[in-house]
Amino acid sequence: MNAVALTTLGIEIGWGAALAIKTLVILLIIPAGALILGYVFLLKMMSHMQSRLGPMDPGGFHGWFQLIGDGLKFVQKEDLMPDGADRKVFAGAPAVVLISTFLVFLVIPMGPDLVVKDLDIGVFYALAVSSLSVIGILMAGWSSANKYALLGGLRAAGQLIAYELPLLLAVIGVVIQAGTMSLNGIVVAQQQQSIFGIDWIGNPYILTQFVGFLIFLIAAQAELTQTPFDMPVAESELVGGYHVEYTGFRFLFFFMGEYGTAFAFSAIAATLFLGGYALPWVEGDLANWIGPLVLFAKLMLVAFLMFWARFTFPRLREDQLQAFAWKFLIPLGLANLLVTALFKVAF
Amino acid sequence: MSTTEMPSAPDFELERSAMRHLADAQMNVELDTGDMILNLGPQHPATHGTLRLVVRLDGERVIAADPVIGYMHRGYEKLTEFRTYPQITTLINRIDWLSSFANEVPFVHAAEQLMGIEAPARAQYIRTILTELSRIATFVLFLGEMGLQVGALTPAFYGFRDREHVLNLIEGATGGRFHPNFNRIGGLKDDLPWGWVSETRQVMQLVLDSCDQFEDLVVGNEIFLSRTRGIGIIPGDIGTAYGVSGSNLRASGVDWDLRRDGVPYLAYPDLDFKVWTHSAGDSFARYWVRLQETRESVRMVLQLLDGLPAGPVMAKVPRIIKVPEGEAWVETENPLGQMGYYVVSKGATGPFRVKIRSASFSNVSILPWLLRGVYVPDVVTILASLYFILGDIDR
Numbered sequence: 001m002n003a004v005a006l007t008t009l010g011i012e013i014g015w016g017a018a019l020a021i022k023t024l025v026i027l028l029i030i031p032a033g034a035l036i037l038g039y040v041f042l043l044k045m046m047s048h049m050q051s052r053l054g055p056m057d058p059g060g061f062h063g064w065f066q067l068i069g070d071g072l073k074f075v076q077k078e079d080l081m082p083d084g085a086d087r088k089v090f091a092g093a094p095a096v097v098l099i100s101t102f103l104v105f106l107v108i109p110m111g112p113d114l115v116v117k118d119l120d121i122g123v124f125y126a127l128a129v130s131s132l133s134v135i136g137i138l139m140a141g142w143s144s145a146n147k148y149a150l151l152g153g154l155r156a157a158g159q160l161i162a163y164e165l166p167l168l169l170a171v172i173g174v175v176i177q178a179g180t181m182s183l184n185g186i187v188v189a190q191q192q193q194s195i196f197g198i199d200w201i202g203n204p205y206i207l208t209q210f211v212g213f214l215i216f217l218i219a220a221q222a223e224l225t226q227t228p229f230d231m232p233v234a235e236s237e238l239v240g241g242y243h244v245e246y247t248g249f250r251f252l253f254f255f256m257g258e259y260g261t262a263f264a265f266s267a268i269a270a271t272l273f274l275g276g277y278a279l280p281w282v283e284g285d286l287a288n289w290i291g292p293l294v295l296f297a298k299l300m301l302v303a304f305l306m307f308w309a310r311f312t313f314p315r316l317r318e319d320q321l322q323a324f325a326w327k328f329l330i331p332l333g334l335a336n337l338l339v340t341a342l343f344k345v346a347f
Numbered sequence: 348m349s350t351t352e353m354p355s356a357p358d359f360e361l362e363r364s365a366m367r368h369l370a371d372a373q374m375n376v377e378l379d380t381g382d383m384i385l386n387l388g389p390q391h392p393a394t395h396g397t398l399r400l401v402v403r404l405d406g407e408r409v410i411a412a413d414p415v416i417g418y419m420h421r422g423y424e425k426l427t428e429f430r431t432y433p434q435i436t437t438l439i440n441r442i443d444w445l446s447s448f449a450n451e452v453p454f455v456h457a458a459e460q461l462m463g464i465e466a467p468a469r470a471q472y473i474r475t476i477l478t479e480l481s482r483i484a485t486f487v488l489f490l491g492e493m494g495l496q497v498g499a500l501t502p503a504f505y506g507f508r509d510r511e512h513v514l515n516l517i518e519g520a521t522g523g524r525f526h527p528n529f530n531r532i533g534g535l536k537d538d539l540p541w542g543w544v545s546e547t548r549q550v551m552q553l554v555l556d557s558c559d560q561f562e563d564l565v566v567g568n569e570i571f572l573s574r575t576r577g578i579g580i581i582p583g584d585i586g587t588a589y590g591v592s593g594s595n596l597r598a599s600g601v602d603w604d605l606r607r608d609g610v611p612y613l614a615y616p617d618l619d620f621k622v623w624t625h626s627a628g629d630s631f632a633r634y635w636v637r638l639q640e641t642r643e644s645v646r647m648v649l650q651l652l653d654g655l656p657a658g659p660v661m662a663k664v665p666r667i668i669k670v671p672e673g674e675a676w677v678e679t680e681n682p683l684g685q686m687g688y689y690v691v692s693k694g695a696t697g698p699f700r701v702k703i704r705s706a707s708f709s710n711v712s713i714l715p716w717l718l719r720g721v722y723v724p725d726v727v728t729i730l731a732s733l734y735f736i737l738g739d740i741d742r
Contacts, residue, residue, distance in 0.1 A: 050504035236496045237727045314570045315498025317724045
């Protein structure tokens with residue numbers, strides 16, 4: 001939380017206290033986001049879609065206790081480490097995955113002033129940092145001393161690298177339109193620009209960058225290793241892939257990393273394409289107050305699309321996935337970029 | 348990754364051709380990335396139990412696959428020698444546990460054949476209905492399970508949901524959901540309960556609806572098609588040579604169904620039904636054929652319910668069943684394929700020897716041939732599409 005926002009409440013805080021608050025907020029957001037996505041989508045939406053009865057039962061009303069029960073189960077599990085494992089790397093891998101998720105959130109604005117660090121190269125930073133998780137996944141796959149984990153880790157590396165490109169191309173379209181790489185700048189640009197002369201809703205880039213939005217969603221799905229791109233975990237083939245040897249708390253870290261990253265990517269998509277924290281006619285202090293809620297609502301909308309696809313589609317094969325990225329998404333992204341650039345110059 | 352050192356240069360003159368071979372050999376040593384041997388199973392979700400596939404991989408491509416069976420061997424053939432005929436049905440419905448009722452039928456038939464008894468018409472009809480219900484229960488699970496193995500979680504739950512409806516029917520009629528043990532030599536334990544027929548009609552409508560749903564959700568999915576079309580092709584003649592049977596063989600274009608082509612059994616001669624085949628022989632064809640056969644089974648059940656004759660469900664049989672000396676071979680079209688019992692009797696209360704021909708055993712025997720050169724993800728699709736039950740392999 002920014003010191004500026006707090007001064008509007010009449011509270012003066014120093015630099016150290018602001019840093020402490022920011023750290024605390026970031027440390028809370030990821031687990032909370034992961035739990036919310038896990039609860040709303042993994043447990044409730046999936047149960048509705050799949051006629052599951054189990055997750056609807058514990059605790060009485062709508063199975064509210066299920067997630068807590070799952071958490072308790074993870075905590076009691078024995079912390080196993082395979083005999084042949086590279087112990088330090090094995091222990092470090094979940095942390096690396098989780099840290100990359102935390103780092104992404106530093107640049108996502110939740111209000112005009114509610115941003116930990118409004119970097120000028122915010123988008124660039126977020127994408128760069130999010131791909132750090134590949135290292136964690138490779139570490140996990142390699143150090144587990146398990147052939148399934150190794151296959152999963154290598155698949156993940158190939159996949160995440162292939163899908164960085166379409167992700168980047170989709171984002172560049174937005175950057176061209178906004179004329180800035182700062183995430184806050186992009187939100188402001190969406191608020192201030194107009195579409196076909198209509199300016200009261202601003203210009204959420206989903207309208208002009210619809211192709212980019214789709215490419216971003218697909219590529220994000222691959223980055224998150226969610227179905228239809230979940231070969232690195234592929235439960236029916238690789239029985240969990242890179243995290244097959246992880247139990248208890250360490251597995252929980254991977255789980256948090258996965259859902260936290262889904263949360264982060266949804267937030268980025270909401271910021272880039274849906275106008276972020278901004279609502280029409282809402283400005284100034286009010287925007288600071290309701291900004292987080294608006295962003296959360298938009299983020300849940302994007303996350304809903306992601307999880308909807310996740311629970312619906314079968315899984316592609318590794319070669320089909322690569323072909324899809326290189327032969328379809330990247331050319332489409334380039335074309336989208338070209339058209340965006342032409343329009344930017346023409347109008 | 349091989350750390351083998353390059354062979355040192357020979358210190359004598361070689362002919363040119365020999366030098367070339369040497370160069371090739373060196374090349375191979377340098378490029379040799381080594382094969383990886385992956386144990387798929389005995390505990391792996393794709394093997395529905397404890398099948399173990401020793402797969403030799405080059406990257407993700409399978410060079411050789413070798414099924415190792417027997418982790419679930421329960422010795423049923425030997426156990427039958429120490430049981431009486433009525434006790435044996437309890438054992439053998441655990442062979443293919445997904446369609447237990449259908450397992451009992453050929454054995455009971457063999458015993459009846461040896462004793463010269465024939466079950467009354469009503470019993471034959473009810474047996475046919477329950478056999479077809481077992482088939483539906485097995486196939487709807489397959490229709491969902493196949494989605495799961497291709498990576499879609501949701502159809503699996505729909506499969507289990509529909510299976511639940513059908514299992515409730517089987518439980519309603521027999522008292523046992525999984526292992527009915529409802530067949531008696533000479534008929535059935537009981538008649539159908541009151542209201543069962545109308546309930547069955549409702550459930551059959553549900554199954555038809557969910558078949559449409561599977562057609563939309565799974566068959567209509569582009570990714571599913573790209574994962575199954577042209578994958579794991581079994582040509583008809585090779586399938587026949589390996590002893591593949593049932594829907595797997597019909598998906599390879601072989602028009603052979605024991606319900607129509609075998610020795611007439613149960614009420615099948617009275618029924619009007621179509622035998623579905625598909626010419627492609629790939630994983631998709633196997634899915635498609637099973638989907639159509641589920642619908643066909645529903646139609647058969649409805650026909651049987653319409654024509655259900657009145658009368659007793661049990662023929663006159665002696666209190667203590669002793670089967671006269673003789674040998675009988677009865678084979679039936681079970682959900683997983685051809686299932687046969689060869690029963691040898693020496694006139695005692697139990698058989699002298701029983702040989703069980705189970706479908707899955709022969710169906711997986713084609714795996715070493717079929718899995719050569721495919722990718723690891725396709726191994727899983729092919730295993731799922733062959734649809735075997737471990738109890739049916741190991742017995």
